[in-house]
Structures are given as structure tokens and as C-alpha cells.
Amino acid sequence: MLLYTFRRLGLAVLIVCLAMLLLLAAIHMVPGDPAGIALGPRATPEMREAFKVKMGLDQPFFVQYFNFLTNVVTGDLGTDVWSNRPVATMIGEQLPHTIALAIVGLSWSILIGIPLGCFSAVHRNSLLDKFTGVLSVACIAIPSFIVGLYALLLFAVELKWFPAIGAGDSGDLGDQAMHLVLPGLAVGLGWVGYLARFVRTSMLEVLGENHIRMARAYGLPTRRITYVYALKLAILPTVALLGVGVGSLISGAVFAEIIFARPGVGKMVVDAVNTRNYPIVMGGVLVTTMLFALSTLISDLIAAWLDPRVRQGL
Amino acid sequence: MTTAIEATEAGAPIRREPRFSWLWQLLRDPLGCFGLILVLLIVFAALGADVLSPYDYKALDIKARLASPSVEHLLGTDNLGRDTFSRILHGGRIALYVALVSVGSSLVLGLFLGMLAGYGPRWLDNALMLLFDAVRAFPVIMFALAVITVVGPSLETIIFVVVVTTVPGYARITRSATLSLKNTEFILAERSLGAGTIRVMASHLLPNLIAPLLILASMDIPVVITIEAGLSFLGLGVKPPTPSWGSILNDGYSFIRNTPWLVIAGGIPLIITTLGFTFLGEAMRDVFDPKLKKDR
Numbered sequence: 387m388l389l390y391t392f393r394r395l396g397l398a399v400l401i402v403c404l405a406m407l408l409l410l411a412a413i414h415m416v417p418g419d420p421a422g423i424a425l426g427p428r429a430t431p432e433m434r435e436a437f438k439v440k441m442g443l444d445q446p447f448f449v450q451y452f453n454f455l456t457n458v459v460t461g462d463l464g465t466d467v468w469s470n471r472p473v474a475t476m477i478g479e480q481l482p483h484t485i486a487l488a489i490v491g492l493s494w495s496i497l498i499g500i501p502l503g504c505f506s507a508v509h510r511n512s513l514l515d516k517f518t519g520v521l522s523v524a525c526i527a528i529p530s531f532i533v534g535l536y537a538l539l540l541f542a543v544e545l546k547w548f549p550a551i552g553a554g555d556s557g558d559l560g561d562q563a564m565h566l567v568l569p570g571l572a573v574g575l576g577w578v579g580y581l582a583r584f585v586r587t588s589m590l591e592v593l594g595e596n597h598i599r600m601a602r603a604y605g606l607p608t609r610r611i612t613y614v615y616a617l618k619l620a621i622l623p624t625v626a627l628l629g630v631g632v633g634s635l636i637s638g639a640v641f642a643e644i645i646f647a648r649p650g651v652g653k654m655v656v657d658a659v660n661t662r663n664y665p666i667v668m669g670g671v672l673v674t675t676m677l678f679a680l681s682t683l684i685s686d687l688i689a690a691w692l693d694p695r696v697r698q699g700l
Numbered sequence: 701m702t703t704a705i706e707a708t709e710a711g712a713p714i715r716r717e718p719r720f721s722w723l724w725q726l727l728r729d730p731l732g733c734f735g736l737i738l739v740l741l742i743v744f745a746a747l748g749a750d751v752l753s754p755y756d757y758k759a760l761d762i763k764a765r766l767a768s769p770s771v772e773h774l775l776g777t778d779n780l781g782r783d784t785f786s787r788i789l790h791g792g793r794i795a796l797y798v799a800l801v802s803v804g805s806s807l808v809l810g811l812f813l814g815m816l817a818g819y820g821p822r823w824l825d826n827a828l829m830l831l832f833d834a835v836r837a838f839p840v841i842m843f844a845l846a847v848i849t850v851v852g853p854s855l856e857t858i859i860f861v862v863v864v865t866t867v868p869g870y871a872r873i874t875r876s877a878t879l880s881l882k883n884t885e886f887i888l889a890e891r892s893l894g895a896g897t898i899r900v901m902a903s904h905l906l907p908n909l910i911a912p913l914l915i916l917a918s919m920d921i922p923v924v925i926t927i928e929a930g931l932s933f934l935g936l937g938v939k940p941p942t943p944s945w946g947s948i949l950n951d952g953y954s955f956i957r958n959t960p961w962l963v964i965a966g967g968i969p970l971i972i973t974t975l976g977f978t979f980l981g982e983a984m985r986d987v988f989d990p991k992l993k994k995d996r
Contacts, residue, residue: 400830401834405837413846523979526978528971528974529926529930531929532967535953535956544960633840637842641841644934656934659848667849670842671842671843675838675839
């Protein structure tokens, strides 16, 4: 297990490094002049040169990449072009908001999605199961920003049940919770569908196995069989899904933060794109990519811990 | 529907599947049928946008700005008084254009890279797989934002981002199918008869790969349309005055306290499209790839 952990960790680091290499290469490859775009059409050639030197864009590609990596290792993500504050500090301020939003979105979808999937599996091919099936596909298909916009329109603008923008007073937990309801709804709805579908499929597999039939033959109550014996096994593949899905969770959070004008990494990066604040964008991309890699790592480790067969794969 | 009966060399008749039987199977699935109708509706609206639009999508009418739906303006007007219905019809063109171009390019590129990985030397396979893992390490939207910061928002940027992030999916499918096929007897027989790599790839591997790739493509189309609309909603997609469903939503968001109609109207075509393609894709998967069929 220890060996697997180290190998998996090494792979995660390698993948993140490669991903950043790829990103810099893609930016390098695409025709276009970053300095010209950042400074606008009225910039003089001297200003452009100065900008390139400041951003390290005048260096050869691999030097740029190496500098970037060494800076990251020392925790230096560069400074904000406009305010000159360190990007790492700025991300540190925004990250808790994004993580809180992701946790709220994921939590409510787990609370609804998993029981829904169990229910569908137990009552297979019933009318309700079919309805849930269609509903889950619809939840997955509809973009999260549409859910966010419609929720904003209905519950905040028209009905005024929930606040529309911001994260709430920093000292008032109740107010903050109210501000999390609608964004959390937007981020989590797709996940309800994913989880319901996924749990249903793996539940159906488990319910067909011998030990479950045995439990039935012993006359254990169905509810106990479903939620205690079967769910324990069926939840395994879902753990892996959660890790991979953090990427889409982050994308959802970006839109929710914009729509509900919440502070967070997503909003910070989008604002930075609009002002061509290159260091912030790179820092934001790096941190979210690392977060994504970390969550797949954790879910892989959990899966390996629960199922020894997985460890031999790497 | 005719069923052709053919005699084999041994003389035993075999039943051949009627042509287009997959279409009938698809239509028999109510959700697949529903999906197909929605998709046809969107395609029809996008193709006929010029004829169907009651107004020029660029025509301003400041006096009638932010109007609610009425007989003159079926879905109301936006903040510049442009007819929302006409803009939605033309926005469909952009959405489908981006989806078809980028999914098509991804498919071809993924097919090529996947075959290379599956059929080529081991080191190349490992290198390509590592590369694909690296691409999948990004949250798509973050990758898009980074590229847009440097090269600026445009239709081409969106297509570039989508192709880069979706190629690994196609390549992986192609690779695993190629790996499992390359040592089957019919391929080995063909090779021992002297067929070159290119011939084996083109006339024996390719036909076996197309079905799963097309299924993935039909599932990817709504994802791509969502990315385009999402970036345009953030103001980082197509440039105005080009109509996009995302930019209609962006205008609607800015004026959400003045009128609900712009947000409602901008969201509906996206819901129709994503639902339509997803239902169609699911039904297609059930028809073409019964092995993948969920739980039956």
C-alpha cells in the first residue's frame, strides 16, 4: 500500500508538471502576441518589450517553463499586474469560498442522489425508476449555468426567497448559509443525476450477487439488505467517480461564482482574463489543476485501500 | 422493410439484418425518438435561420428595447431592441458550427493518434497516453480561460480549446479497440497475406472503430455547445454582434432585474439542444453497442 501510495503520488506530480508544460506550449503555439493583447492596440513597441521582459516571455520556451516550475515549488506564483500583491496570497483568500461552495454542492447531491439511485435499483423498471432515469439524464445534460440563471431569476429576483449576490456577512454564519443555497443548487444538480445513475448501476450489480441472495434467504429485512449490505459495496465505484468529477465541479463553481457575484477562485480568474492579468490566470489554473489532481489521487488511494486488486494496476 | 435471405456456401440460409434496422430500433425507443425530434428541430431552425427569422438579427430598435414577448416579437427584444427570436435562430448556427467543426476535428485527430498509439511502438504508446492524461488533468473551463487570456476570445479559440481537450477521449477508445483487435485472427491472416500497416488500418481496423467513436461524438456535441455558450456567457466567446445563445444569456443576466424574458429565452434553446443530443446519444449507444447497455 505504501509503495502504491508513493507511485501514485509520483504520477500525480508528473501529470501536473506535464499539464502545465502542455498549457505553456499551447499558449506558445497559438499565433498571437500576448504582450500586444495585454497592453491593447495603443501600446508602443518599447512597452511591449518591457512587458515581455517583466513576464519572462522573452526567454526561450524551456527556460520559461523551468522558471515557472521553480517558482511554484517555492510557493511564488508571481504578482498581480495591477496591485502588485502576491498571487499566492490572493488565491489563498479566495479558495475557501470556492471550496465551501463545492462542498455544499456535493453534499446535497450526495444526500439526494445516492438514496435516489438505491431506490431506483430496488424498484427496478417501475414507473418511478423510469422517471428517475429520465430525470437524471436531464440533470446531467442541462448546463449548470442555466440552472444557476433560472434559480437566480426565480428564487432571488422574482420570489426574493434568497439573496441574489455576494457571499454574505463574514461574521454571520446564517447569512453566509443563505447565500450558499442557490449557488450550491446550481453546482450540485448535475451531480444528483450522475450519482443516482451511477449508484443505480453498481447497486444492480451488487444486488445480484450471492451474499445478498443469501441475506434474503435468511429473511433479513429488504431495507437492511439494501442500505447496509449492498450499499457498502456499491458505493466503491462512486468514490472513484467523485474524484474524477471534481474537474466538472470546479467548472460549475466558476459559473456559479459569476452568476451570484460570489468571491472565489473562479470569479477571480474570469475577472483576471477580462483585464488580461496573466499571472492571476496562470496561478488560478495551476491551483485548480492541483486540486483536481489531488482529489483524483485521494479517490484512487481510497479505492486502492478498499480494494487490493487496484494496487496491482500501477 | 425487407429481409434478405442469402444462401451460404454450406447451403444453410442466414438471416441478414434489414438495412436501416438501427434506425427502426432507434425510433422504437421513445426517448431516442424524442431526442431525434429535438435535434431535428434545432438543425432545421439553424439551417432555415435566414428564412425563418422575422427580423434582421442585427437590426436595432432602441424604442422597443427589453420588450416582453408579443405578436411582433415572439420572444421579446434585448437591451438594444434586437429581436430575440431571430437572434436565437442565428445563434443556433454558431452553436452547431462550433460543435460540428470541433467534434469532427477531434474525431479525426483522435482516430489517428489512437491508432498510432495502439499499432505503433510501445514507447510511443506510453508517451501518447501520458500526454492524454496531462490534458485531462485540467478543468476544461480553466484551460479555456488560460488560452483566452493570451490569444483573446474568438470562435477559433473556442474550437482550439475544445479540440485539445476532447481528442484524448477519442484517442483512448481508438487505442483500446486497436489493441484488442490487432492480434485477432482476421488481422493476423491479413498481415500474413502481405497486407501493409496502412491497409490493415484503413480497411480492417477503421470499420470496427467507427461505431463507438460516433456514439462518443454524439455525446460530445452537447458538451461542446455548452462550452461555447458558457464562454460566450462569460463574455469570452464569440464577438458581438455575432449572436450566440451564451451572449443572449449574458445580456439577459445584465438586465435580469428589468426583464426575465431574455434569460428565459436564451436558456430554452440550450436546454432543448443538450437534452436532444443526450437522449439521442444514449439511444444510439443502446442500439449500436448493446454491451454497454446499462443494466438489462
